[in-house]
Amino acid sequence: QKEVEQNSGPLSVPEGAIASLNCTYSDRGSQSFFWYRQYSGKSPELIMFIYSNGDKEDGRFTAQLNKASQYVSLLIRDSQPSDSATYLCAVDTGGFKTIFGAGTRLFVKA
């Protein structure tokens, strides 16, 4: 069964620090990778997507993909209390279905 694994957390970082969120996936044929942010009681919001090995930067967010290690990560620089949320990693396996991880809870301390 295809799986996406995330540490449930909570991951606690001080304001201004770098938060590092990690995700591993089981299907080597996976082609597209997504990070969503979900505030408590709300729906997921797309933050970034990445298709190729390496880094992709968007503002304070950097997504990193290593297909050989089946590993994708999200770095949040200059973390703010408003970044406190659950971050969902999602992987498109190429079969018109996206598999979501259970999410990592991030807490940014002011």
Added chain:
Amino acid sequence: DGGITQSPKYLFRKEGQNVTLSCEQNLNHDAMYWYRQDPGQGLRLIYYSQIVNDFQKGDIAEGYSVSREKKESFPLTVTSAQKNPTAFYLCASSPRGHNYEQYFGPGTRLTVT
């Protein structure tokens, strides 16, 4: 404004009743999805549709039904056959479905007692 709407936000039903959750999008997206989210768990796919008048079962389709008569609309019916229907239901759409990001509606929280 373009987006995805779901209604109602909160829904309460008695056990044994069927209930239909609405999902509408004006993003001109081809693909639409229904997910279920339980506390502390990831999203689980119920049904998805790539084009009008066509849809496929996801991982947990038992006890649910859908229709896709219009590109903009993808309603989900939770039937009395669904054993544990209380959950947060999320509708999403994407431009094509394959390798494309999904955008979510605000969700419907269903409580069945």
